[in-house]
Amino acid sequence: xxxxxxxxxxxxxxxxxxxxxxxxxxxxxxxxxxxxxxxxxxxxxxxxxxxxxxxxxxxxxxxxxxxxxxxxxxxxxxxxxxxxxxxxxxxxxxxxxxxxxxxxxxxxxxxxxxxxxxxxxxxxxxxxxxxxxxxxxxxxxxxxxxxxxxxxxxxxxxxxxxxxxxxxxxxxxxxxxxxxxxxxxxxxxxxxxxxxxxxxxxxxxxxxxxxxxxxxxxxxxxxxxxxxxxxxxxxxxxxxxxxxxxxxxxxxxxxxxxxxxxxxxxxxxxxxxxxxxxxxxxxxxxxxxxxxxxxxxxxxxxxxxxxxxxxxxxxxxxxxxx
Amino acid sequence: xxxxxxxxxxxxxxxxxxxxxxxxxxxxxxxxxxxxxxxxxxxxxxxxxxxxxxxxxxxxxxxxxxxxxxxxxxxxxxxxxxxxxxxxxxxxxxxxxxxxxxxxxxxxxxxxxxxxxxxxxxxxxxxxxxxxxxxxxxxxxxxxxxxxxxxxxxxxxxxxxxxxxxxxxxxxxxxxxxxxxxxxxxxxxxxxxxxxxxxxxxxxxxxxxxxxxxxxxxxxxxxxxxxxxxxxxxxxxxxxxxxxxxxxxxxxxxxxxxxxxxxxxxxxxxxxxxxxxxxxxx
Numbered sequence: 001x002x003x004x005x006x007x008x009x010x011x012x013x014x015x016x017x018x019x020x021x022x023x024x025x026x027x028x029x030x031x032x033x034x035x036x037x038x039x040x041x042x043x044x045x046x047x048x049x050x051x052x053x054x055x056x057x058x059x060x061x062x063x064x065x066x067x068x069x070x071x072x073x074x075x076x077x078x079x080x081x082x083x084x085x086x087x088x089x090x091x092x093x094x095x096x097x098x099x100x101x102x103x104x105x106x107x108x109x110x111x112x113x114x115x116x117x118x119x120x121x122x123x124x125x126x127x128x129x130x131x132x133x134x135x136x137x138x139x140x141x142x143x144x145x146x147x148x149x150x151x152x153x154x155x156x157x158x159x160x161x162x163x164x165x166x167x168x169x170x171x172x173x174x175x176x177x178x179x180x181x182x183x184x185x186x187x188x189x190x191x192x193x194x195x196x197x198x199x200x201x202x203x204x205x206x207x208x209x210x211x212x213x214x215x216x217x218x219x220x221x222x223x224x225x226x227x228x229x230x231x232x233x234x235x236x237x238x239x240x241x242x243x244x245x246x247x248x249x250x251x252x253x254x255x256x257x258x259x260x261x262x263x264x265x266x267x268x269x270x271x272x273x274x275x276x277x278x279x280x281x282x283x284x285x286x287x288x289x290x291x292x293x294x295x296x297x298x299x300x301x302x303x304x305x306x307x308x309x310x311x312x313x314x315x316x317x318x319x320x321x322x
Numbered sequence: 323x324x325x326x327x328x329x330x331x332x333x334x335x336x337x338x339x340x341x342x343x344x345x346x347x348x349x350x351x352x353x354x355x356x357x358x359x360x361x362x363x364x365x366x367x368x369x370x371x372x373x374x375x376x377x378x379x380x381x382x383x384x385x386x387x388x389x390x391x392x393x394x395x396x397x398x399x400x401x402x403x404x405x406x407x408x409x410x411x412x413x414x415x416x417x418x419x420x421x422x423x424x425x426x427x428x429x430x431x432x433x434x435x436x437x438x439x440x441x442x443x444x445x446x447x448x449x450x451x452x453x454x455x456x457x458x459x460x461x462x463x464x465x466x467x468x469x470x471x472x473x474x475x476x477x478x479x480x481x482x483x484x485x486x487x488x489x490x491x492x493x494x495x496x497x498x499x500x501x502x503x504x505x506x507x508x509x510x511x512x513x514x515x516x517x518x519x520x521x522x523x524x525x526x527x528x529x530x531x532x533x534x535x536x537x538x539x540x541x542x543x544x545x546x547x548x549x550x551x552x553x554x555x556x557x558x559x560x561x562x563x564x565x566x567x568x569x570x571x572x573x574x575x576x577x578x579x580x581x582x583x584x585x586x587x588x589x590x591x592x593x594x595x596x597x598x599x600x601x602x603x604x
Binding site for chain 2: 049051070072073074075076078080082084085088097098149
């Protein structure tokens with residue numbers, strides 16, 4: 001089941017936001033749409049929710065064709081980056097909103113709201129106004145509000161984007177645990193690769209309105225389909241004519257079969273990590289960034305200025321640089 | 323345990339030791355003093371004086387003034403037309419504000435500026451414009467001179483910007499995302515309006531309506547030319563005050579003034595209560 005997206009196109013004037021998107025999002029999973037800003041991932045999420053209409057293509061949610069169903073009747077929970085709280089209503093009223101629209105009995109609404117507030121740990125804030133909550137609390141309220149209608153899918157648009165780094169990390173872990181408990185098909189948009197790698201079951205990398213790759217975090221990290229995916233999931237450097245991660249380079253002080261060799265021209269220590277720059281003797285090649293741990297550097301007896309030989313570590317993913 | 327869950331609540335926070343009642347620093351105290359003095363000279367003392375003058379004549383003058391059929395009719399007309407105009411402004415002003423904030427169209431900038439003209443125009447100039455447009459020599463063939471419609475028209479003209487200008491900034495702050503959130507929760511456009519947008523706008527609509535009503539009951543310059551000031555037909559309260567003064571009867575003039583003042587106060591309180599209700603029951 002889940003969400004089936006077939007042949008979706010969307011343009012805003014001359015700008016092509018999405019071109020020919022085919023995507024199957026598994027039911028019950030936690031899927032991340034990952035990519036740079038302006039790449040089309042939020043547009044795709046809004047099309048799934050019905051907040052935006054595709055120029056062409058179809059959307060199916062849980063086996064039901066919703067392409068022409070208005071947002072009001074898609075039964076989709078949507079969480080916005082900036083909370084979109086109903087400012088004049090208390091936290092409890094915010095959460096109850098969707099249920100009141102559905103004209104559920106008062107007692108049932110009260111019970112459900114209490115349950116949800118407990119789930120998001122806001123029981124004691126039920127009678128506060130959103131303005132009296134912190135950003136993280138507001139976002140948890142928004143999540144409870146979206147979950148209240150028992151949505152068939154939960155969509156989150158950069159849900160932690162407006163929060164500071166520490167709260168973001170906490171909420172990220174919390175979302176993962178919440179999902180393990182609730183099991184609703186969840187899709188979230190993020191431009192933070194760490195967030196996607198850490199939380200998602202499946203990652204969809206979107207760039208320039210196209211899907212670059214779909215896979216598990218391990219797939220994406222170990223078998224990147226393009227230089228874009230490799231580059232987006234962390235730092236990369238050029239070794240000869242291939243892109244590779246700086247920590248996937250084998251470095252040696254003694255002559256050996258190597259792609260390039262040259263002196264260590266820069267040496268930066270960041271905590272346990274040492275970042276080196278090696279300028280190849282062969283001037284056709286660009287300087288290479290290599291990252292080693294302090295322990296490794298000690299074991300190899302590396303010093304700034306040493307002449308070293310570089311080659312990819314065994315099994316390291318790399319792609320041809322374009 | 324997740325550290326997010328253990329944020330301090332109001333009750334666990336340490337209370338500050340009790341301080342003396344006033345928290346004013348010296349500069350703040352001077353500011354407050356200057357403010358109160360200024361406010362007193364300009365507002366409180368004149369208000370007190372007018373009430374005193376009216377009360378000076380005793381209840382007799384009040385009753386006599388109110389009992390005067392011409393005066394009662396003038397006050398009635400003023401309040402009626404001001405209420406009517408305020409009602410129209412609440413609807414039209416909110417609509418115009420919505421169009422100006424949410425829609426993009428050719429000539430929007432020009433409209434933004436034109437809206438303010440009733441503010442900027444000297445009222446007697448407005449009166450002149452209205453007279454030439456809707457008077458006996460109207461190019462439109464609409465002659466409302468010397469009727470109560472002329473009062474309505476003049477008030478409509480001068481109070482147009484109040485609600486628009488009060489609602490606009492609040493509407494700009496209202497994120498479209500909030501409406502999308504309501505929609506995704508299943509709310510129809512009408513429900514979203516009634517439960518989300520209207521409660522957010524209510525305080526600003528009320529404050530615009532208060533200003534519009536207050537201006538309405540006090541208007542003089544813009545309607546005095548067109549209305550012809552016919553007793554029992556188109557004479558308003560401010561004109562009545564003027565003629566009382568002309569006839570050397572300041573006590574009666576003050577009595578009318580105090581009545582207008584009371585009506586204005588009642589309007590402010592009522593509109594505030596309505597807006598609070600709408601906001602709370604969103």
